Amino acid sequence: MDAVVVPDIGYIFTFHSQKLLPNFELPCNSPRFIYQEKTIPLILRTFASMNQKSIHVISRGNRWALIKKGAIRAIKLYLDKDEAIQAGKKYLEKGYDLFVHRRDGMVDLWKKAPAELRQVA
Amino acid sequence: MNTLPKNFHKNVFINCPYDDRYFPMLKVMIFTIRQCGFIPRIASERLNSAEVRLEKISEIILACKYGVHDLSRVRVKNRNDFARMNMPLELGLDLGCRAYHGNKAYRKKQILILEAEQFAIQKALSDLSFADCKTHHGSGEELCFALREWFIELGNAGIPPASVIWNNYNAFWAEVLAEMAELGYRKRDIERLSIAEYMDWIDWEFGEIG
Numbered sequence: 001m002d003a004v005v006v007p008d009i010g011y012i013f014t015f016h017s018q019k020l021l022p023n024f025e026l027p028c029n030s031p032r033f034i035y036q037e038k039t040i041p042l043i044l045r046t047f048a049s050m051n052q053k054s055i056h057v058i059s060r061g062n063r064w065a066l067i068k069k070g071a072i073r074a075i076k077l078y079l080d081k082d083e084a085i086q087a088g089k090k091y092l093e094k095g096y097d098l099f100v101h102r103r104d105g106m107v108d109l110w111k112k113a114p115a116e117l118r119q120v121a
Numbered sequence: 122m123n124t125l126p127k128n129f130h131k132n133v134f135i136n137c138p139y140d141d142r143y144f145p146m147l148k149v150m151i152f153t154i155r156q157c158g159f160i161p162r163i164a165s166e167r168l169n170s171a172e173v174r175l176e177k178i179s180e181i182i183l184a185c186k187y188g189v190h191d192l193s194r195v196r197v198k199n200r201n202d203f204a205r206m207n208m209p210l211e212l213g214l215d216l217g218c219r220a221y222h223g224n225k226a227y228r229k230k231q232i233l234i235l236e237a238e239q240f241a242i243q244k245a246l247s248d249l250s251f252a253d254c255k256t257h258h259g260s261g262e263e264l265c266f267a268l269r270e271w272f273i274e275l276g277n278a279g280i281p282p283a284s285v286i287w288n289n290y291n292a293f294w295a296e297v298l299a300e301m302a303e304l305g306y307r308k309r310d311i312e313r314l315s316i317a318e319y320m321d322w323i324d325w326e327f328g329e330i331g
Contacts, residue, residue: 103262104146106294
């Protein structure tokens with residue numbers, strides 16, 4: 001799929017370097033833009049668009065979720081953020097980058113996996 | 122006078138406080154609106170000192186079928202603070218546009234009122250006791266859920282679950298951080314990203330609006 005036409009908006013979207021750009025004729029890397037007929041376009045990307053594998057500690061209600069990119073469901077929920085971070089750190093050895101988010105969603109800490117272990121999704 | 126402004130049926134007017142304390146909430150709001158398939162419109166989307174602010178706001182109100190009004194600052198926290206009246210004023214303009222505009226399409230304007238604590242608005246603005254408000258308790262995640270729920274209640278189908286939008290929002294910041302680090306930005310630059318710059322990153326994420 002090189003392009004997606006979205007009639008509601010009247011755009012042609014193409015994919016370039018995992019980014020969605022309007023009206024550019026560029027090759028597709030990853031079709032992460034889904035058009036559902038008679039509904040609005042959806043982006044169901046969920047941590048899928050960065051090449052490097054990563055794991056995220058994010059706020060979920062009163063808890064902290066440890067979630068892999070590309071996943072909708074969390075690996076586990078924690079009451080304590082530090083516990084979630086400790087669990088997330090174990091994934092560094094498996095080649096995942098660790099992103100720890102604040103309650104407002106922004107990134108508080110980014111720990112890169114050792115270069116020799118880094119994995120491309 | 123039946124022509125409507127471009128993207129009228131997709132445009133969402135955002136009326137909220139513009140201060141550092143509210144910026145994290147505003148960023149969630151902008152992202153959620155785009156993820157739900159709508160177009161956020163905000164007074165600070167363009168900076169032109171020659172423009173009279175109230176005229177700019179009126180123009181945006183006319184261009185939007187939807188309006189999201191966060192009145193959580195009508196209650197002051199400290200003794201010497203003043204209640205912020207810009208938001209109620211702009212809500213009044215939006216309600217007036219809905220009621221009195223010559224074009225009947227404006228009667229279908231949809232308005233969401235947000236508050237930090239439940240029933241706080243009814244105490245401060247009893248004329249709005251008819252209104253169905255949504256509460257966010259000052260949490261970005263709850264704001265995301267409230268906005269998505271409102272769009273669904275208005276009959277818009279095909280919107281992702283709120284948990285997915287929240288996951289995406291967090292993922293978006295990880296992507297922005299990774300991308301900006303490549304461009305030489307530091308964490309503190311990202312913390313102080315202006316709304317205009319943030320809107321550019323939102324376009325980078327979702328594609329520019331025609």
